[in-house]
Amino acid sequence: MxxxxxxxxxxxxxxxxxxxxxxxxxxxxxxxxxxVIRHHRVSPRSAAKLLTQQREHVKDDDIPYFNTLLAEVDGASVANELVQSFYRLMKTRNGAGLDDWLEKAMSCGIRELRNFAIGMRKDYDAVYAGISQPWSNGQVEGQVNRLKTLKRQMYGRASFSLLRARVLSSAL
Missing domain, CATH: 1.20.5 (Single alpha-helices involved in coiled-coils or other helix-helix interfaces)
Structure with a gap:
């Protein structure tokens, strides 16, 4: 009814x-x-997005839910603070603060952040350089992704000469 x-x-x-x-x-x-009145149900993915957004980018409709999430969910405020501090490290290119951030992430008690920190420690030199250096290999990675996509599209359907022609024609 x-x-x-x-x-x-x-x-x-x-x-x-x-x-x-x-x-x-x-x-x-x-x-x-x-x-807390919401117009729609919030999925775990939406909650994670709220926790990883900059506060100034949170929509007005989501602010009450965001505040409730921080206040009532165990670890939400810790996760939000760690994500925001990592964002500041990246934005300011502060490689010197990486060690301190990794220690906080390892001891925060949130499994996902701890695993993220463990992965970063495995390739510490590359992560440190990525944070502190102004250079980026984003353009190269984008071209590699484009080439792999073309190769997958044509796999088993055409010869190498056609693949070469498509790669060269899209590069012009």
Whole structure:
């Protein structure tokens, strides 16, 4: 009955989303908490995106949820601070702060950040150079990706001479 009434007003969501929303409202009212009104359900991917965005880029609609996420989810504020500090390292090209950041990431208690730090330590020299040096191999990597895409598209369908012609024609 509720679903039919709100569908008349333009609701396009599913029955399960509505059920989850109503259950959440009832739970919050039972506990005496004030609900945070959202227009849509936030997926784990959206929550991760919010935590990794710069605060000034968070949309106005998402600010209440963002604040609730930081306040109520274990490790969310730590993860947000580590991501923001890594962004500052990259932006300011502060390679000297990398060791301190890696130590914080290793001891933060968040498995994903710890694994990220372990991976960075395996190739520490390249990461340090990438943060502190002004050069980038992005253009080279882009060309390699383009060539591999062309090769995959043509695999088993044409000869090397046709592949060469396509590569050379797209380079002009």
């Amino acid at each position: 509720i679903l039919e009434k709100i569908r008349e007003k333009g609701y396009a969501g599913s029955r399960s989303t509505l059920s989850q929303y109503i259950a959440n409202l009832r739970r919050l009212q039972k506990n005496g908490d004030k609900p």
